[in-house]
Amino acid sequence: MSELSRADVERVAALARLGLNPDEVGTLQGDLNLILEQWAHLASVDTSSVSPSAQAIVQPMPLRDDTPEASLPVEAALGNAPARVGDFVKVQAILTEEADG
Amino acid sequence: MSGKVASGGSVRSAVIGIEIHVQLRTATKMFCPCAIPTDADEPNSRTCPTCLGLPGALPTPNRAAIEKVIAVGAAIGAKTPSTTRWDRKNYFYPDLPKGYQISQLDLPLAEHGSIEVTTSAGVGSVRIRRAHLEEDTARLRHERAGDGSRASLIDYNRSGVALLEIVTEPDLRDAETSRRYAEELRLLLRTIGAADAEMENGQMRVEANVSLRDSEEAPFGTRVEVKNMNSFRSVERAIAFEIARQNELLDAGGSVTQETRGWDDTSETTYTMRAKEDSHDYRYFPEPDLPPLAISDAWIAEIRARLPELPAARRARYVADLGLTAYDAGVLVGEPRAASLFEAARAAQPALDAKLLANWVAGEYLRAANEGAGEPEPKQFAALVAAVGAGEINGATGKALFAELCAGPLDIRAVITERGLAQISDDGALEAIAAETLAASPQALADWRAGKQQALGFLVGQAMKASKGRGNPARLGEIMRRLLDAQ
C-alpha cells in the first residue's frame, strides 16, 4: 500500500464529514501512515481460500412479527433536537438532492 | 412501438433501464415495530429509537416484509438465495438518521427474474436484474421561515418503512413498454398482496435510465437518470420526451451530459436536478447488527404455495378456457378487485356465461366502483347476471338491482319474485300492452303513417313504461311493428 497523501487525507475527511483544520490534516496524515505501516504485514497472510467473517459467532437470525408497538411520544422523540419548528426537526435549507431512498 | 428514433435523417436506438422503489404493504416498519404512518398522523409521531437513529438503537427485521419480497421473487421467476444479508450504504443527508441506509448489495432477496409485458406491438418480456429489501428515509419539507430564511423540516415518520427496490436489465427500448412494465409490475405486486403501489401517494417511485446509441449493436451512450414521475402517464411521457431531447441534442452535433433530470408534469419537460457530480463512494459493508439470514427451500415453498394465480396466467386462462377476448381478459385481470369479483361470481354459479359475466364486471361493476360504489356480494351478483342471461329480468331491471346490491345486502331471487320484476315475454300479454299503447297514442300513429320511423321507438318506450319496465324490449318491438304494419 502506498502512503496516504495530504489530498488523500482530505478526501477521506470529506467522505466522513469531518471538518479538519490544516494542522489536524497534517497530524492525521502522520498518524494514519504510521498505523497503515503496522497493517502492512496483513498482506502477507495467505487468505486465498479463506471466507471472510463479518461476525465471529453466527446466530440464526430471529425475525420480528409484523405487529405494531407503541412509538415514542413526540416530545420524547424530539426532546434532544437542537433546532425545531413545531413538531418538525429543522435543518438549513437543502438545495441539492442526494441519492435515492 | 419500435425503439428506433428517427429525426433529421438519423436513426438511433434507445436503451432504457428502470429502477422502482415500492413501499411494501406491512403493518410495521422494516427494522422497528413502529406502525406505518398515515397522512393523518402528526409529524414525528411514528418513531422510536431505531428509526430515529438514536445512540444504541438496533434493527430487528420484519418477517412479513421479507416474505413479501420472497413472494415477489417467486412470482417473477427469480432466484432466491439460500442465504441473504443486509449491507450498510453510507452517506450523509438529513433524511437519513443513521448516516447509512440498511440495504442489500451482494445478496439481494431476488435475482434474475422477468415480467411479461403486452404492448401495442405484442407480448414481450422484461428481465429483472434484482429485487432487494431496504429502508425508506425521512420526509423533508422545504420552507421559507417568517424571517425569510430557508429551512428544511424533517418528519421521521417514514424513516424505516420497508421498501422493495426492483431493477431491470437495460432491456427496454421505448416509452410505451416502459410504462407497461411499470403497470404490469404494480399489478403483480397488488395481486400477490405485496404492495398497494399507488404512484400518486409516493408508494411507488419510478426512475428511468435513458441513453441513445447509433444502432442496436453499438455500445451504450451516456445515460441520463429521469425521476419525479408521479403517474404511469408521466413515466411514458417523460421517457418519450427524454429520448427526443437526447436525439435532438445528438442531431445538432451536441453530446448528452450524464446527469439526473426531473420530470415537470406541467410543462411536460425534463429539467436538470443534479448536474454531473462526483461518483458516490457509499462504502458498502455487511451490516454487523444483522446476522445473515438463511432461507430454506421449505420456507420458499410455503410462500410459493400461498401465491394466488398471477396476472399473466390468469389472462391466458380467460382467453383459452373461458373464451374471453384478450381485451376483456386484460381489463378484468388489470383490476384485481374486478378479477376477484369475476372469480367469486363464477365460483358461485359455475354454469354462468363467462362472457356475459365479464361484460357485467368490466362494464357495470368497474363503472360503479370507480364512482365509489360499494362492493356487491358476489353470490347475489352472480344470481343477478344469471337472471339477466336467462331473460328472466331485462337489462334495465338488472342495472337497477345492481345499484341496490352495491348499496347493501339484497336477495336477488326473493326481490324478483316479491316485486314481480320478472320480465314479461309472454306474447299475449305483450300484445295487449302494445295495443293499449297504440290506441292511446293517435299522434304517434299519424307520425308513423307520415313515414316517421322514430315513432316506433317512442311507442315501444311508452309500452315499456306501461309494463313497468318488465316487458321484453325486443319482443315488444317486434309486436309493435307488426301492429303498426297491420294498421
Next chain:
Amino acid sequence: MSLDPRRATAVQLAAAYRSGEVTALATTTALLDAIEHEEAHLSAWLHLRRDAALGEASAADARFTAARGNTAALAALPPLLGVPIALKDLVNLEGTPTTSGSKILEGYISPYDATIAARLRAAGAVILGKTNMDEFAMGSSTEFSAYKRTTNPWDLDRIPGGSSGGSAAAVAAFQAPLSIGTDTGGSIRQPASLTGIVGMKPTYGRVSRYGIVAFASSLDQVGPFARTAQDAALLLHAIGGRDTHDATSSAEPLPAELLALPSGDAAATALKGRRFALPKEYFVAGMEPGVERAVRAAVASLEAAGATIEEVSLPTTEHALATYYIVAPAEASANLARYDGIRYGASKHGGGDLLQGYLETRGRGFGPEVRRRIMLGTYALSAGYYDAYYVKAQQVRTLIARDFDRVWAAGFDAIVAPTSPQVAWRFGAKMSDPVSMYLADACTIPANMAGLPGVSIPCGLSEGLPVGAQLIGRPWSESQLLGIASGFEAITATAEWRSVEPTALARAANGGAA
C-alpha cells in the same frame, strides 16, 4: 454493624439485606457519600443519581421488610435487589444523560432504557450513576474522555486502563460492588487487570447490545466488573440472555449455575483435572517481567491445585491487532455517522450551509482518537481499498477463530494468558503514539475477534501495581470460566498479594495523611 458497606460484595450485601443486618439505603448512602468525597481525586463519574438511587434503595428495603420472616418470600426476591451498581456512560438509561465520554453528546438525555438497564431496574439494583470512559469506548486509558481523567486508585498518577476506566476504578476503589463495562478489544478485561478486579467479556451475543452506544457492532459486548467471580456471575445472570431488540443476541440459555457459583473448597477442588492451554504468542516481546512473573506464578498455582497446563500456539495472534484496527474502525465509521447535530447532541448547524454544519459539528464534536478511527475506518471501506483492508481483515478474522477452534478441539477447558502486557502506566505515557497505545490490547483483542468469552482476574502485583490473568473459554462457557476464577480465588486466598489494598485514593481524599 460488622459489614463494611464499602467492602461488602454483592453476595454479602444480598445476605445482609435478607437478615436485616444492613439496609440498602444505608449502603447506598455510604457509597454515595464516599463517591462525593473522593471524586475530586478519582474522577470516575460523569453523572450521579443520588436522589434516584436513594429512592431505589428505599424501595428495595421496603420489599425486604415485607418479606422478612418468610423464607420463601425472601428467597424469591431477586439476588441484586438493593445492590448498588455503576453504569458505563454508554448505557442508555431513560431520563439520564448519556455522553459516551464525548462532547458531541453533551446534554443528551436518553429517552429510552437499554435492555440491560431495564433488566437491572427489574432486578431491583440501585443504579448509582454513570461512569467515565474513553470517548465512544475508543482508548485503553480513559484519557480520551472528553470530560475528565480517571485515576487508578492504586496510584493516582496512573491510568486505570480503558475504555471502561471509570467503571473499573469505581469498583476497585470500593465505591460500588458492581459495575457495567463494555469490551470491544479489551475494554473490560484490561482495566480490570490494571485496577486489580474481576472483569468479564461474555461470548458475543450473550448480553444484549440494545441501548448500548455502539463502537464496533460485531465486537462490542457488555459485561460485569466485580471484586469476586461470584459477584461477576450474579451480574452477568441479571443482564444476559436473549433480547428481541438485538438480532445478534443469542437464544443460548443462560446457565443457572451463574446464580450459585461454587466458592472456597468446592471451587478449588473443581480445578483438579482441568486442562489449560498456555498460548506462547501471548507472552509477547515488550511484556513487563513483573507481569510475566505474576502470570506464570498463577499458572503454577493452578498446576499445584491439580490442573494440567500445556503450551499451545495460536499463530494468527500476531495479525490480530492489525485485523482489529481495520474491522473496528470500519464499523465505527458507520456507527458514528449518526452524530450529525441534527436530532440530538452538540450542533454546529445554523450558519448558512448544510455541509458546513456537518463538517463543523463532527470535526469539533469528536476528539482526536475518535477522529483518527473514523478516518481509518472510512479509508478502509473506501472505493479501491475495501478488498485490501476490510475484506482481508475479515478473512484473517476467520483464521483467528480457527486457531481457537483447534484449542477447543484438543479438549482444553480454557486458555490462560496475561490480560495486559503491562501494569497501569503513567498519564500521558502513550498519548503521543497511537500505535503503542494499541499494543496495550494485544492480548485481549483475539478473543473479541473470535467472539469468545474472557475474564480477567487479579493474580498478583508487580511493583505494587495489580496484574491480571486472563481466562478465555469456548463460546457460552462463562459459568465454567467464572467457576475457574472462583477456584483461583480460593487457592490464592491466603497469598500475600491478596491482602494488599489500594490506599492511594484514601490517602489523597483524606488530605494526604496515610
